[in-house]
Amino acid sequence: MSKERKGKRAISRKAIITTAIVVGIALVALGIGLLASWLLQNGSNPGGSSNGTSNDQSGLIGLPQNPQLKAVTDAQKSVDQGDYTKAQSTLDTALKTTTNTDDKFDIYLEKGVTYENEQKYNDAITAYQQAAATKSLPSAYQAIARVATTIGNKQLAIDSYNKAISLLNPNDARSASLKQTLQEQIQELSQ
């Protein structure tokens, strides 16, 4: 009985120590997780500081928004003020120092929309093509197709929509819906 009680007391002490160690390790892991998340968020923003939006004060939790490059937001601001030259200059400066492919893609895309807003459609197509060359994503080809449609270049528009479709994941539900939309655009252009 005494040995059992002694043994029980020994187990109890050990359990306490073990639990403390586990909790400590768990807390460390939690901290590392938080740090990893922070690094992931801020490490992909070589163009400038985050332009992240507000905190959720509703008590619910959401995913992070994708912060835009500072150069992109500055360019957008210049466009809204009608200063297209400054917008392009800002983007060109950012391109010289940006090595991240995703960021370069975003900058070229922003150059494209800037030219498009300035109604310099050929320059817009060029910029979108540079974006596509940087990273072959459907959105770049969709943009080319839209501008080509605007200037009446149906063939380029159709080719670009087809290219966008080819880049979609056939097993993805979103892609399936998008593919249908793009095919409708092609059909409309073909009429």
Place this chain on the structure above:
Amino acid sequence: MNIRNRSAKLVAMGVLVAVMFASGFAVAAWAGTIFGRQYDTWNDGFGYFLNQKGSCPLTDGSDDVLPGGISQNVDTANEFISTIENILSTGNTQHKTGAAFIVQTMIGNGQGGTSSTRFNPPNAAQLADWEQRVRYAEAQGRIKWRQTFTFTLNTCYQGNLKDGLGNTKPSHPNDDMFWDEIASGYGTQTAVGFKFLNANGTTAYEIQYSCGNPLGAITGIPDAPDYTITGRTTVSSPTVLPGQAVTFKHYLKDTGSSSATINWTTKDGNTNATLTTGSNAIASNTEVNVNTETFNVPSNAAFGTQYCRYITFSPATFGYGSGQGSKVCTTVVPQYTLTPTVSPSSTTAQQNDQITFTYAITNSGPTRSETLTCKAAGQTQGPGYTELPQQDVDRNPAVVPQPTFNCNQELPVGNTTVGTEVFDVGNATVGSNVCRSLVINPKDDTGGFRSSAEVCVTIAKSPYVQFMGNDVWAGGNFAALNAACNNSSKIQTVAHTLRDGSVAGSAVEYGAFALGKITNFGSANKALANPAGPAGKALTFSNLVDTNLGNYGAPQHCINDYVSLYTKTAKDSAAAAIDVGTQASGTQLDITGPHGFSGTMAAGSKQIYLVEGDVAITGDLKYPANYSGPDQIPSLIIIATGNITVNRAVQQMDGLFVARGQFFTCDVAVGSTLTVNPPCEKQLVINGAVKAGQLQLLRTFGADGADDASRKQPAEVFNFNPEMYLNSALYGNNTNVLQTVDEKDLPPRF
């Protein structure tokens, strides 16, 4: 067992560490949200309204927030508001939810707010708030329509049954959600849409035209300032006179809780032309007089003209829109008083004359008058008529035909002749009155009739005297009255030019001589109306330096009154009334007056009467109509040291009459009113001669009638008849008869 237990513990520890790491990562990674609900890839979002997990892509419909999108023609706040509100009221479930989603997110619900405010559909207050914000954004130039932009965050509708691969979705709430293009592997996207900016130029909200999806890292659009501006304009007077000034004051009032800077424009209320522009800061609940205009009304401004002002301003409310105050006007009104007058060309007129009535109106101001109507009223009234005074009444009868009036005009201040009337007297009864009034309306700015003081022209006549067969002499005196005999007597009668140009007036057949002035008395048997004219003055010899009328240069002289010749030491007696027809021829009496004479002389009868006193001719004194021989020529001499007064009934007097005093042709007081009819209406013919201290011609006969010949008839006629010469020639120095004892040679002699 121990090993297994240890292994199990290690596994459990590893799992715990991994879970905690993931938890920490997840908590940190989800720390940033857009509008309160968590978002994820397209197939793992939480709805904005219901917070239920669901996905977007589908095959049984569109996952767009607003299927069909928003037309790219929408490029104004009003069009956008109209589009969304139309969807809220008439769209299907997906549309309505999408529109509510847009409204709620645009007003910032979920952005720092609580989920309890996310009403689907938005309540009226939320909708009003949204409209104000959208309009304010437009007013501030913070909406960029039809722009292409990049985005990474997208939105979609959760509520359809199947996903893009045709699989039934586990959850499909009627809700919209945010999702991440990057996390979904599609990368940054581009779209054509419109965006709302913050005051600092950053993007507040973006919507894609083609699908109506809110895009990007949106926040609510800025709230509109809370103010409402009202404007008003006042005028110093609702009425104004031409040439006067009025003051318009323009006010702006802020009835909200925010101050505002308002741009304003004052406008001409008639033409809407801009007058003045400006900008003022208006504090909350304050009214400011932003502009004061002193307007000078032109002196020629038409009555009834309205000069109006109002103010427009912007923004009007909540930072957008425009407004205007009520228009206020001042009306140009007249203020005047008119006094009509009638002026005749003369106060009297004679038959067949023309009377000119001049109609005039005096405007005592201060402004010109309104246009008015004029009427000539009046008629011919009888003798003794009393003229009407000025009265504020209409007056009749109207004159027919009416003169041509120039009354349809605005009369300036002062006197204006508005018309004339020429009235032909014709044969109007002498003594009647031609009366006229000018009736006007309005009399002043309050309106109403006003009749002028009535003016009457009395139809009169001017009786004449004619001297036939000899001359007329005036001047000198009887020595018994004036030893020096220095009396520059004058001959003063009247004349009247008739319509045919001839003259009706007094005249002598031969010469007219006076030591004084001769006025309107013709000679050479022509009446004289115009001293400057050639007629009627050929034998006129005034002894004054009087243009065209002589300056004969005769001396003063004494007139022989024969009194001393017939004065007796012992006076004779005779009846008061002497009938010369019953007196014996050769009668020569020196009697004390007064005595009356009448009767018809017998042929050849010669009578001389010296009456020391006054004589009255009570009846005709006539010579017989026929004589049988020169010795049958009668001769009557009546000499009075006083006056000789001829009774009104006497129409003929034959003989020589001498009066030291005055010779009255009618028995009325000199200066009394003479009427056309009795007492002195009969013509008096004196065949012979008259010497008198003064000749008072009182008869009113003649000078009227149906024709000009009648109108030239004299009231008194003095004929120097042949009997006067014959008696002198036949009886020489016989003092018992009429003889020539005094002769003046008056040039020329015939």
